[in-house]
Amino acid sequence: MGWPEMSGEDNLLRLVEVEDGDENNYHLQDQVGFILRKAHQRHVSIFASHIGDLTPPQFAALAKLYDIGETSQNQLGTLIAMDAATVKGVIDRLKARGLVEVSKHEVDKRRLLVNLTPEGREAIERLIPLARAITEETLAPLTAKEAATFLRLLAKLA
Amino acid sequence: MGWPEMSGEDNLLRLVEVEDGDENNYHLQDQVGFILRKAHQRHVSIFASHIGDLTPPQFAALAKLYDIGETSQNQLGTLIAMDAATVKGVIDRLKARGLVEVSKHEVDKRRLLVNLTPEGREAIERLIPLARAITEETLAPLTAKEAATFLRLLAKLA
DNA sequence: TCAAATTCATTCGTATGCAAATGATATCAG
DNA sequence: CTGATATCATTTGCATACGAATGAATTTGA
Numbered sequence: 001m002g003w004p005e006m007s008g009e010d011n012l013l014r015l016v017e018v019e020d021g022d023e024n025n026y027h028l029q030d031q032v033g034f035i036l037r038k039a040h041q042r043h044v045s046i047f048a049s050h051i052g053d054l055t056p057p058q059f060a061a062l063a064k065l066y067d068i069g070e071t072s073q074n075q076l077g078t079l080i081a082m083d084a085a086t087v088k089g090v091i092d093r094l095k096a097r098g099l100v101e102v103s104k105h106e107v108d109k110r111r112l113l114v115n116l117t118p119e120g121r122e123a124i125e126r127l128i129p130l131a132r133a134i135t136e137e138t139l140a141p142l143t144a145k146e147a148a149t150f151l152r153l154l155a156k157l158a
Numbered sequence: 159m160g161w162p163e164m165s166g167e168d169n170l171l172r173l174v175e176v177e178d179g180d181e182n183n184y185h186l187q188d189q190v191g192f193i194l195r196k197a198h199q200r201h202v203s204i205f206a207s208h209i210g211d212l213t214p215p216q217f218a219a220l221a222k223l224y225d226i227g228e229t230s231q232n233q234l235g236t237l238i239a240m241d242a243a244t245v246k247g248v249i250d251r252l253k254a255r256g257l258v259e260v261s262k263h264e265v266d267k268r269r270l271l272v273n274l275t276p277e278g279r280e281a282i283e284r285l286i287p288l289a290r291a292i293t294e295e296t297l298a299p300l301t302a303k304e305a306a307t308f309l310r311l312l313a314k315l316a
Numbered sequence: 317t318c319a320a321a322t323t324c325a326t327t328c329g330t331a332t333g334c335a336a337a338t339g340a341t342a343t344c345a346g
Numbered sequence: 347c348t349g350a351t352a353t354c355a356t357t358t359g360c361a362t363a364c365g366a367a368t369g370a371a372t373t374t375g376a
Contacts, residue, residue: 026286028221028238032296032309033201033214038239039316040198041363043191048364056191057332063186074354080186081196084355086333093331110341110354128184138190141314150315151190153308156299158197199333206334215362232324242325244363251361268324268371 043138050130050137054123057082057090059131062099062116062124070115072105099123201296208288208295212281215240215248217289220257220274220282228273230263257281 028034047056054062060080065071068079077087091114094100099120105111116124139147186192205214212220218238223229226237235245249272252258257278263269274282297305 026221026289028218028225030309031289031293032312033205033292034218035309035312035316036194036198036201037214039312040194041239042316043194047191055331056195060186060192063184067186081199083334088356089332108342112355131184131189134191135189138315142311146311146314149307150311151193153300153304154190154193154197157296157308158193158200213361241364246326247362266372270325
């Protein structure tokens with residue numbers, strides 16, 4: 001089997017293209033950034049179907065506060081990969097719902113300390129089992145072995 | 159080597175925890191959603207460092223129009239994984255910059271056709287080589303073999 | 317054929333996400 | 347000690363992202 005309508009010289013050119021991995025064509029749907037964006041979208045959608053009243057960033061803030069206890073708004077942002085402007089909005093909304101409370105640092109007056117309220121603690125304890133199910137459903141298209149490989153490589157990338 | 163300060167009963171409990179994969183502790187930083195979000199953030203940052211005057215969604219719209227030619231706004235949204243509300247904003251901004259033009263479908267009056275302008279075509283042709291570099295830099299933490307595996311698994315997930 | 321359902325696009329509201337500028341406070345260097 | 351730097355938080359502006367509601371146009375099905 002060969003390529004129709006091709007002279008010998010065309011065949012040589014074609015071979016070069018094959019060796020180059022078809023680099024003259026740009027396929028958006030094969031680019032890591034595009035697929036990464038879609039995978040992230042799918043995860044957020046799965047998250048919303050399990051936990052409708054909280055976003056992933058809001059959950060991340062609660063989970064991290066549950067893990068480490070009271071901390072400054074900036075430090076929390078670093079731990080959950082949010083810049084200062086973003087974390088402020090997230091904390092404002094959690095505060096408005098009574099899930100976290102803020103206070104001023106006694107020594108360093110620049111810092112705003114954030115901590116879970118009892119309601120916030122109760123919420124995160126209730127939600128963590130759901131979060132496990134979300135992780136499971138997100139990884140469901142992969143076998144256990146594939147999922148382990150994927151998580152290892154994803155972590156190297158992130 | 160054992161665990162300090164543990165009686166025989168404690169050791170039994172500890173073994174159960176190990177067998178359970180430490181499932182009593184929830185580690186945000188190990189969850190696929192959290193790492194996916196960070197990997198996506200890193201990619202967007204790399205993208206911005208190479209292509210400062212266009213966002214990844216804007217680039218995706220141009221690249222897809224370059225690939226398939228004129229299409230409806232809705233269809234374009236489907237192809238680049240954007241809902242109708244999001245794609246409208248993206249197209250509006252590309253239109254304002256003269257990179258795309260819109261027209262009404264002659265038969266189906268509901269549809270808004272979108273196409274590249276000559277400037278848009280010139281822009282995407284200029285940018286595609288940069289996009290290849292962005293993909294390369296995003297995948298740089300992985301070996302070629304790892305990258306291939308990662309892309310295969312990521313595609314299954316997305 | 318014609319009412320119901322569907323599709324396409326728009327608008328509104330809410331929530332990240334980040335760059336840049338600003339102000340307050342704290343730390344460092346000479 | 348003090349001026350330069352750095353850190354923490356806030357604010358503004360812009361750009362996705364999506365649910366829900368709406369209106370216009372088309373397609374379907376009885």
